[in-house]
Amino acid sequence: MAIMKIIAIRDRLDKRVNYVADRQKTALDAGVAYAANPEKTEQTFFTSAIQCRSPETAYHEMMSTKRRWGKTGGVLGYHFIQSFAPGEVTxxxxxxxxxxxxxxxxxxxxxxxxxxxxxxxxxxNHIIVNSVSLTDGKKYHSSPGSYFFEVRPTSDELCRENGLSVITPQGKGKHYAEWQAEQTGKPTIRAMIREDIDSIIAQAYTFDTFLMLLQRKGYSVKAGPNRKFTTVRPPGAKRAIRLDSLGEGYTETAIKERLARQRTQGRPLQYHLPQKWYQLRGVIAILPKKKIKGFHALYLRYLYLLRRSRRTKLRPLPFSIRQEVVRLERYQQQFRYLLEQNITISVELEQRIVVLEWDIRTLTEERRPLYQKRRLTSDEAQKMEYSLEIDRKTASLRENRRELALCRRIQADIPQVSEQVRQAQEEERPMRKEGPQHEYQR
Structure with missing residues (x-):
């Protein structure tokens, strides 16, 4: 069993590789030195140079090839790592x-x-390959296609020829962003689509009904006998997603089986107990509520909508709002900042931005002469004082710049937050009016 890994060498490695003597050498030289490191090989028999005189001269020969063809920039070379299972090979x-x-x-x-x-x-095995061809000067380009269709099949074929085991992929891999979101408990676009499909299956009777309800929810659906795969595109999304890419239980066949099983088993009836009202005598002191205005009310409502989208018992919100749940921490940070600074309207936010820009400009001008004073003085104690003062002003600058970036982010996000809240209110308004009227039909 051999696992292949490819690293593109684009820059110098002099800060990471301590045995590179010449700091003017590029990362390719450092990579060659690492591949032929005598401390990591028991004998020179396990080090080879192909199309080069020796590993010691390989870097100069590679650079000579680059200069001859006029291709000394870009990717300098590729570092292939071929790892074998413990005890499987000599x-x-x-x-x-x-x-x-x-x-x-x-x-x-x-x-x-x-x-x-x-x-x-x-x-x-560590393999360093020059990116420029020795014979025609063409550059080798590594890509996902070359890895899956050339590098990995070649390595697996050699393992089979030598009686070694080969890794067989099981299932389809996930995008790293999706995997990371699932590990941290954050919702993903595909998870939201699966939730919508589950809720629609509970309401549908046939697959055609399922597709119709999916379209009513705002999805763009492409299905039919002439299409190999059924694809759905959530409202506001740029790309469509195939149903079979959502996992087990969400392919077209699996959804039809779930609908058939649901028709056979039937749906359990839900009974609601009648509400009871009690009348209390006496006087209850009612304190006046503090009225929330401006940005505070806007963000408070939006955070409520984002948190509500996680609760499956409530009526689902528009997809455009639910996909913003991944940025919940970002909007929470903005809301806390607006509360701390007591900013409720756009004018106050703009004034805060002007103040921060002025403070940053002032601190920068005050810090600039300190560098020159520290450089000109020969007194170590005075140098230390200048350094401490520079560090204090740098810390203040860093804090002000971070706050300024947050203010500008709030300024850019507020139009979108307002639009999302408006859409949610428009969808909830007809639901409140039609709720009692269509209760029996539902």
Whole structure:
């Protein structure tokens, strides 16, 4: 079993690799030195240079190739890491597999340095490839396509030929942003679509009814006998999503099975107990409520809507509002800031921005001469005082800039927040009027 990893070498590594003697060398030289590091190889037998005289001269030969073809910028090279399972291969076998991998992938077109490292439980090959071809000057470009259709299949084929195990992917992977959101408990767009589908299935009778209710909810649906996949696009979204990409239970076949099972089993009736009213005698002191105005009321309402969208028992809100739940912490921070600064209208927010810009300009002008004074003085104690004063002003500048960025973000978000609240109110208004009238029909 071999796991492949590719790293593009774009910049210098002199700050990270302590054994690079010449600081003017590029990251490609550092990568070659790492791949042929004698401390990580037991003998020189496990280090090879392909289309180069030796690993020690490989960097200069690679740079000479770049200069000859006039391609010294961009990606300098690629670092391939081929890791094997512990105890599955010997050092000689791992090195031989690495050489064969290089031969099949690059042939005699690119300069390559290969080192089999034995410093960990699992043996692994480090392969440094020059990005510029030695024969025609064309650059090698690594992409997801080249990884999944060239690099990984070649490595897996070599593992099968040598009797090693091969990793078989199970299921479909997730986007990193979606996986991270699920790990932190934050809602995702796909999770919201699944919630809508679940709620609509509970109301639908057939698959056609399901699609009709989905369209009534604002989704754009593309389905039919001439289409291979059924796709849905949430309201406000730019791209459509296939149903089979939402996971098990959400493919077209699975949804039809769920609807058929629901028709067979039937839906349980829900009974509501009658409300009881009690009359109390006496006088109850009612304190006047503090009236909330301006931005405070707007954000308070919006945060209520975002939190409400997490509760499944209530009537679902528009998709455009529910997808904003991922930014709940951002709007909470803005609301707390507006409360602390007692900012309720746009004029007060603009005044605060002007004050912060003035403070930043003043602090910057006050800090500038301190650098020159610290540089000219020879007294260490005086230098220390200047340094402390610079640090204090830098901290104040950092705080003011952070607050200024927050104010400008609030200024940019307020129109959208207002529009979202207005849409939610418009959808709730007809529901309040038609609620008792259509209760029996529902």
């Amino acid at each position: 050092p000689e076998q791992a090195h031989a597999i690495g050489l064969e991998f290089v031969s099949r992938m690059f042939g005699d077109r690119y300069e390559v340095v290969l080192g089999t490292h034995l410093d960990k439980v699992h043996l692994h």
